Amino acid sequence: MSDADATTSTESAASNEVTTTGADSRRRLDDPILELEGVVKRFGGITAVDGASFQVERGSITGLIGPNGAGKSTTFNCITGVHTPDEGSIVFDGTDITGNAPHRVANEGLVRTFQIARELPEMTVLENMMLAPKDQLGESLWRSVAPVSRQRVVEQEEELRERSWEMLEFFEIDHLAEEEAGNLSGGQRKLLEFARALLTDPEMLLLDEPMAGVNPSLEKKLLEHVHELQDQGYTFLLVEHDMDVIMNHCEHVVVMHQGSVLAEGEAAEIKSNEQVIEAYLGGDV
């Protein structure tokens, strides 16, 4: 049983209310939702992440940037459980998730949008949505929480279908519900990834280059959705190479360089930070 399971808690990203009793009763709304401390990840002789420490404030849109090879993706993979850090700790919402498997991390409420490759291109958009909770929470976990009665199975499918439609409507892709996912444009796929991630009702979303390959009008729409969801209480951490997106939409920016955090602060401070400018000029961005 995880620390979170051992705690009686009622929380909702939408209301941003957290009431807890038990082991982590000291957890407060103004505590950071995510804390990385001295995270190290090595691949043979390469140290991809070299003692990265930073925090993400609850309800913020935080950008993680850095030149190519700075260690951003590896850090994301450590957070979401794809990689186990060699050193350091990762605490999400008061629970130590260091080295937890991806479905356990998702189950805690920290979800990453799926890469396009993970969608099933020959299945419809709606079918892809219906698969999302099973994928993200892990098949075995899904089975373990699945009801035994046939009636309940039918009810659960119906609830999932309803929620899938709500999400598709929110992202304005409900008219594509019966379309094969493989026929969607790059931008529409991003919206589908987003909708799928939200189906599991996470507290925080990790977005890996959400604007890559997205046309300007859809980018605007995606960003509006991000802000709308932020208003509902969701927290975002995004890796994004588009500096306009980072500078105009993130309250807090963390800059990685050579595996560790070079600087962090408000976008305006980061923009004029000489070390950051130098790191970028020295890189191939």
Ligand SMILES: Nc1ncnc2c1ncn2[C@@H]1O[C@H](COP(=O)(O)OP(=O)(O)OP(=O)(O)O)[C@@H](O)[C@H]1O
């Ligand atoms: N599985 C792996 N095996 C070996 N080396 C790896 C592996 N994954 C990443 N690296 C190396 O770790 C370093 C950091 O890579 P990472 O992909 O995390 O950087 P990044 O900041 O996300 O870069 P980019 O912006 O180009 O995606 C690089 O030198 C990369 O070659």
